[in-house]
Amino acid sequence: MISKSKIFEVYEEKGRNKLFTLNFTPGKKAYEEQLVNQNNIEYREWDPYTSKLAALIANKCQNIFIRKDDVVLYLGSSTGTTVSHVSDIVGKEGFVFAVDLAPRVMTSLIFNLEGRKNIAPILESANHTGRLSERISVVDIIYQDIAQKDQLNIFLKNIHNFLKKDGYALLAVKARSIDVTRKPKEIFNEVKRELEKETIVIDYKTLEPYQKDHAMFVVKRK
Ligand SMILES: C[S@@+](CC[C@H](N)C(=O)[O-])C[C@H]1O[C@@H](n2cnc3c(N)ncnc32)[C@H](O)[C@@H]1O
Incomplete structure (x- = not known):
């Protein structure tokens, strides 16, 4: 379940230690990141190993x-x-x-x-x-x-x-x-x-x- 993190505009999936931001361009990736849809809102996974x-x-x-x-x-x-x-x-x-x-x-x-x-x-x-x-x-x-x-x-x-x-x-x-x-x-x-x-x-x-x-x-x- 993706929810708001303590950092403004940054989201997290707690149990799995994953970070996300809201996709500014829904349906479009900026690199090889995962897109995740939850309740018709699209999030982009944000990987600490690449950023x-x-x-x-x-x-x-x-x-x-x-x-x-x-x-x-x-x-x-x-x-x-x-x-x-x-x-x-x-x-x-x-x-x-x-x-x-x-x-x-x-x-x-x-x-x-x-x-x-x-x-x-x-x-x-x-x-x-x-x-x-x-x-x-x-x-x-x-x-x-x-x-x-x-x-x-x-x-x-x-x-x-x-x-x-x-x-x-x-x-x-x-x-x-x-x-x-x-x-x-x-x-x-x-x-x-x-x-x-x-x-x-x-x-x-x-x-x-x-x-x-x-x-x-x-x-x-x-
Ligand atoms: C480590 S990469 C940046 C990665 C990026 N911040 C990211 O997280 O996606 C460093 C970049 O700095 C650029 N760079 C190096 N010296 C620079 C300078 N004096 N002015 C502007 N860009 C520079 C390089 O061309 C390279 O693309």
Whole structure:
């Protein structure tokens, strides 16, 4: 039985530890996810092994701060797997700017997410905030998953440029992208210390067993 979870707009099947969002485009998949119909409402299964945001929720994050009607800046959208669930969460009055620098994945995203009118795909580097500012507005939420060495600086730059006052931002950190030679926990502690200099760190979770050597930080703009 699918029912509301503690996280707004996210649903769960308790006994089976499964997560779902409401399908924004009923009858249409965004990737290989399962579609489940219950009482004429269509849900899309959200697998923590394929999405770090789902892994964060599965690891008992109390609040992801992404709500219905929010405007989200999503950096590192890839082919749109997690973007599609964010699109389900914010719904038809919300909006997602989906940014990626790789033309090949952006082409797939446009194909996979056809019909989702609340997404603007943007082919650009998250590091080029000057160019991004010509295309996007101030946002309620920033979500970044770019697996780059300078991911922390890019995240902070985007917070300063685009996040509304008191807005929230989520950062997925891949330890091996920062330094393959150091222990992930050491890197995560260092990222936390750096984030605390410029933001309020609300939550921090490693994403094991779903995503190896990854962590997610939830911060609030000071
Ligand atoms: C791990 S994948 C993202 C997966 C995606 N967030 C999901 O859950 O479906 C990382 C993506 O970041 C993109 N990327 C890397 N550096 C970037 C940058 N500076 N600006 C924008 N996108 C970047 C890559 O092209 C890749 O598609």
